[in-house]
Amino acid sequence: MHPHDPEVTAAITALDLFAGLPASALDEVTARARVRTLGRGARMFDQGEPVERAHVLLSGAIRIAQAGSDGGQVVLRFIGPGEIFGSVAIFTDHLYPADGIAMVGSTEASWARADWLDLIERYPRIALNLITIVGRRLAELQDRVREMATQRAERRIANTLLRLARQAGRATGAGTEIGFPLRRKDIADISGTTLFTVSRTLNDWRRQGLIADDRRALTLVSMAGIGRIALG
Amino acid sequence: MHPHDPEVTAAITALDLFAGLPASALDEVTARARVRTLGRGARMFDQGEPVERAHVLLSGAIRIAQAGSDGGQVVLRFIGPGEIFGSVAIFTDHLYPADGIAMVGSTEASWARADWLDLIERYPRIALNLITIVGRRLAELQDRVREMATQRAERRIANTLLRLARQAGRATGAGTEIGFPLRRKDIADISGTTLFTVSRTLNDWRRQGLIADDRRALTLVSMAGIGRIALG
Known part of the structure; x- marks a missing residue:
């Protein structure tokens, strides 16, 4: 170009x-x-x-x-x-x-x-x-x-996802899709936690219907639900 | 004024x-x-x-x-x-x-x-x-x-002290005095660790002759020694 x-x-x-x-x-x-x-x-x-x-x-x-x-x-x-x-x-x-x-x-x-x-x-x-x-x-x-000094990993992950949604979120039929091609390792690295903890946490949240993710994108299905976790 | x-x-x-x-x-x-x-x-x-x-x-x-x-x-x-x-x-x-x-x-x-x-x-x-x-x-x-994501507390404390010395250090006969009236709680808060860990670490370092501290000020007696701990 x-x-x-x-x-x-x-x-x-x-x-x-x-x-x-x-x-x-x-x-x-x-x-x-x-x-x-x-x-x-x-x-x-x-x-x-x-x-x-x-x-x-x-x-x-x-x-x-x-x-x-x-x-x-x-x-x-x-x-x-x-x-x-x-x-x-x-x-x-x-x-x-x-x-x-x-x-x-x-x-x-x-x-x-x-x-x-x-x-x-x-x-x-x-x-x-x-x-x-x-x-x-x-x-x-x-x-x-x-957050790194005062919060447990789960809340840090929630705050990270909310920040990414503010930075690069777009509304879809399913919720707010984060516009970055994030591997779970990326989320662990930017939340200051381990891949294991991120995987366990996101699996829990998916089962609870708070998020949806596939290889392509991560969607916050319930911003309110993630927001409640972020607040502790 | x-x-x-x-x-x-x-x-x-x-x-x-x-x-x-x-x-x-x-x-x-x-x-x-x-x-x-x-x-x-x-x-x-x-x-x-x-x-x-x-x-x-x-x-x-x-x-x-x-x-x-x-x-x-x-x-x-x-x-x-x-x-x-x-x-x-x-x-x-x-x-x-x-x-x-x-x-x-x-x-x-x-x-x-x-x-x-x-x-x-x-x-x-x-x-x-x-x-x-x-x-x-x-x-x-x-x-x-x-540092918070990747380093143990002792190294974070060393990096914190080096940063404070760069920011507000002055050479004295004893070494580099940090020009802030720091309580140990302050050092814990800015290193993202506990008062207990800071106290134990600074006591160790004082015994090893790396730092000197009294109620008034904290002095890095050996910048090289603290620098080695910071590097891990």
């Missing part, structure tokens, strides 16, 4: 990141974008590499996974369409803090570091939008820290 | 938040600041209140503690001199995400929400500085999430 495809232009101009920009600025933003599509399992970037570009996902899904120097690994976030990823370190230590891996075939737009800084300098609205986006992620991560 | 006191002016103009601003902008920033001093235990703001002001700590220390709807509570951060606090929600949901409590007598500068937005609009450099600050906190919180 090319940045001048009408579909790509529409997707870029609809991003939260560029909300409030005048049409002339959006034209410039779009003209400087590089668009690329990667297959399932491909790496958008590797942890520890210098950040050369700012990224936004146009379609698909990305797993952001961080390894410690001790080999311990955690999923920091799943990125859905319309979200920035790997773009904050341009302002901090200039190194990607995690791996970004395509969970399905995915299309991103990205901007070279110098172009990105130039655009933000000239359109400070982008900086304000970025503070809002990063501030929301900080608040979400604060919630996760609190 | 008054914003026009030379000491306050010097503290405000030295803040990372205002790095790179011309002198005329700094004058304006200082003129619009409100400065107040609160005693130990006083609340700078309460979780859930509307955010009316942006805050920077000039001296002292603040505990940022968040409670969940279930009553579970966690310390999100200790704020030291020169750091912003409670200022990000102006850009997100406009509610303080946590309580801010003075750990000792503390002096803050703050700006009314409208003044703050106006200053950022006119001096976009502040927005860029803010992205850097919030981006670093996001990276720190990502480290904490990874």
